[in-house]
Amino acid sequence: MATVTDPLLSFLQRIQSAALCSMGPTDFDPKRYVDLPLKTDLPAAISAFNSLPRQSQSGTIPISDFSHFLKQFFDEAASDLVYTKPVDFEPEPEGFLVKVENEVMREWALEVHAIWKNLSRRVSDSVKTHPERHTLLYLPGTVIVPGSRFQEVYYWDSYWVIRGLLASKMYETAKGIVLNLVSLIETYGHVLNGARTYYINRSQPPLLSSMVMEIYMRTGDVELVKRVLPALLKEHSFWISDIHQVTIQDQGGCKHFLSRYQARWYQPRPEGATKDEKLSLKFSTPSEKDAFYHEIASAAESGWDFSSRWMRNSSDLTTTAITSIIPVDLNTFILKLEQDISTFAKIIGDNSTSQKFIEVSKSRIATIRSLLWNPNLGQWVDYWLDEHDAHQGVYNWNPASQNCKIFASNFVPLWLLAHYPDQLTEEYNEELIMNSLKKSGLIREYGIATSLSNTGQQWDFPNGWAPLQHMIIEGLASAHSKEARQLAESITINWIKTNFAAYKKTGAIHEKYNVESCGEYGGGGLYKPQTGFGWSNGVILALLEEFGWPHDRDVTTS
Template identity: 55%
Template sequence: MVDSVPINKLSEGEEEGEDDPLLSLLQLIQQTAHASFGHSATFDPKPYLDLSLKTPLSSASCAFRELLASTNGTPEVRELSRYLEDHFEEAGADVEPYEPPDFEEDGPEGFLPRVESDVVRWWGLEVHRLWRSLSSRVVARVRECPERHTVVDLPEGFMVPGSRFRELYYWDSYWVIRGLLASKMYVTASATVTNLIALGARYGYVINGARTYYANRSQPPLLSAMIRETFNATQNLGLIKSSLNVLVREHQFWNSGKHKVIIQGPDGRQHCLSRYFAKWNRPRPESSTIDKESASNVSEKEGFYRELASAAESGWDFSSRWMRNPADFTTTRTTLVLPVDLNAFILGMERDIAFFAELTGDKRTAERFWTASRERVEAINAIFWNEHMGQWLDYWLDDDSLLEPHTWKASRQNKNVFASNYIPLWLQPIYTDHLVVEKVVRSLQDSGLICPAGIATSLNNSGQQWDFPNGWAPLQHMIVEGLVKSGLEEARALAEDISSRWIKTNYAVFKRTGEMHEKYDVTNPGEFGGGGEYVPQTGFGWSNGVVLSFLEEFGWPGDREMDAH
């Protein structure tokens, strides 16, 4: 049964996006380079999509055709390198370092007031200083000749995650902003929001990242949460006024077309929920060679490519969470999953839009979105909540997902434990009943997810990066903050314990490597994580932001122990 589940196909007339001549050429170069390097396991296809033209596209295309013709389609590395040097700038040449206007080398006044240890304060300042190295802006010539670049022009400077990620990313930016606010860099936080609003205005939704090849999908929708946090710190009503129409359009994006699913719940009512569904049925451009290899033994390749792009839209690329058979990557069926966390994020968006509309005097919009938020709370609790497990569980749609409404069946709840099962805590109050929150806290304590160095992403060691034993900063932060928001003493104690484990492993890895990392091995304190389709990355925007947020909220419970080191 597991292997027989069909992959969703494009419906007639569905938008896929137009072919971009520069992207088409860069993908050909990417594939040629992959062949030239002998299909090396360390080959990273993304940098080839980040190249900028030195010469007109027509000249570069003609020269590439001549190169292939003269080498029987298989140029040697030196020949390909010479071609690239003649016609392209290096990857990353389309952005440049940028000094944030509100950055203070020695930290702002009142920085991390709960940190007493000199050692921990030194480390906190080192993490704070990373903002300077991660700060970038798009070079002026991108605005002058956008057709020569894959980077999307942005109005303000921005923070990159780090390493191979040289552009602004969507959901990463929420935790970057939380860190910037801890560093009291309000101007830079506001600039980040302004950039994302600009992307939303341009595309109708915020794309995965500020590259043209990311326009086929979005990422977890946290723009409204970023605006709310920035507004709370700055009281800048202009930011809200400039964002409201974009947020309403983004909400429509997630609640229409293929993203929208209607399901009849166990309460007999029809509920409207959302899923990830990328408008793409080809290899992801930035990972084209990888996707083609993954699909080599798949008969319905177009459908499989859509599932991979949809997993990338989720931010969890990749995880057994999306696989019908956790041992078989080709059973990835992201579009057949109603995800707990996505719907929690959209609930937050609905509440934020209602609040923002009230601030601007738009009572009609406010009432519309307050109503939508109440309906989504009912849907989340009807479809995802599992009383026995004390968790909200993802829901597998019927095999034929084009038939609506779907009828809820208990057997279709995914009983596997993922950190995402606890994300609704972050959207307090989904429940006002403390007994329910106590049940969720006990469930988390007994889940097996809490490890020596933090919360594991799942309990399944699939080799994918969004699975055991990796822990990710966003998941730690949302669950910890949700526990704190509950107001229960037991929940806050658990939050402090989890944050302490996470901070300590981040510190230990930093002390050993001199770097902040993208992900961490939560079973081995002091070790960074692995797995996935690229080598582990350093930098790292959201890890920095969560560490600074935790230090600001909790301080360090082991200050004397730290000073002894």
């Protein structure tokens, strides 16, 4: 059971709580306080904090005293990241988006491309020399941050950042991101949720092999493949370890192995501790609180933080129960990891490993088809684990435990069509899947909704997220059906238009969008909507590279 043992992090959480009491909840972001770099040694700061005057009844520190203390002992959050111009950035790279013929769209695409400069950082040398003063982790290469409050590398964001960088011909920057993530695996055994000490307890959707594959397909860099393959093997071991892997026995007595999200954490998440603690007031016992904290941290590992997808009661975040769910998209990502490892091993001549992972991936394909495919829906679905169906750690398959609610994740396996089509098309009816998607209600006027439930959580309706658009669009575009490819292009056009409209209205690229209203960014969740924004930029550029924009296509929605 992981606990807060980092002295700096424990102290910063005390400061976070004091800040909420002293300054009030208005515009309060708990993450800011656990990101503060310490100017001096920790004991001096703790002593000064303990000596601050406090109101006798509430214990609140006067704002002026608290602000003075922060300025005296801490630098601003994210000041331990230093702006650096990417070595391979060009204002208009040769061969950039050759299919984008419309002048207005091309001008905007170049502005999106230029955002990479704004999001490019390197970790300050002070983090390397005094790691005990920072929650930021040292990374050797240039980093691309998502933007706004997210001033560190994030795992699955980086895949779509890299897709955009490759469209921008920034191959060295893309390769540097991969090597940063590899350094995390080599140090911690897995890629962290993000490059902060408080993220060590969890990962995020495993897309590192996909990043490497995209770079290899562009550059043919065999040395990168050799460098990364041992780390990918270690990452695969992480996702099939006892922490994540679950055994399910089907009705024929055959055992199957699938993976789930599960953080090693039973406390409030440091980056959101005050909010987690407030939510936990519903529970009366320490064990109930610990279980809630574990589920919330595990949901953060999914990248979908937060969603009715993980909740027993869609109107109550405290009913999050993600560790009881086998997510179809996670197992799709692990399947692709296995297939990528096999491909990479073959490239470098390791035929034994290549053959081993061919067999491993075949087993997962069969398991996904057997347990997570719902032929009546024409969709892949999550599976709820029920302790009543378990015996000695093995769950007995129950078709009633499939979650038949509609989420965009139900169509993420389509993404495999763009990468390993022979593994998917032989087993499923493309027309059935496409018709199911069209009838699902997920495809709205300006993109694919995350779910059909408007719960106020940010990974629910009416929000649309760039990664989900991209994966489903790529899958549709790679299908044999002309109608599927036309649908992919239609979704792309509308998604690009709403991104464009929002940019013209606000001057920014946003983290998420409202798929019901053109140019309106998304909302909900536990923090304010963010701009920047790494993966949104990447998806815009990747889609424009793939589909282009003809001279005569309007860029507005009129």
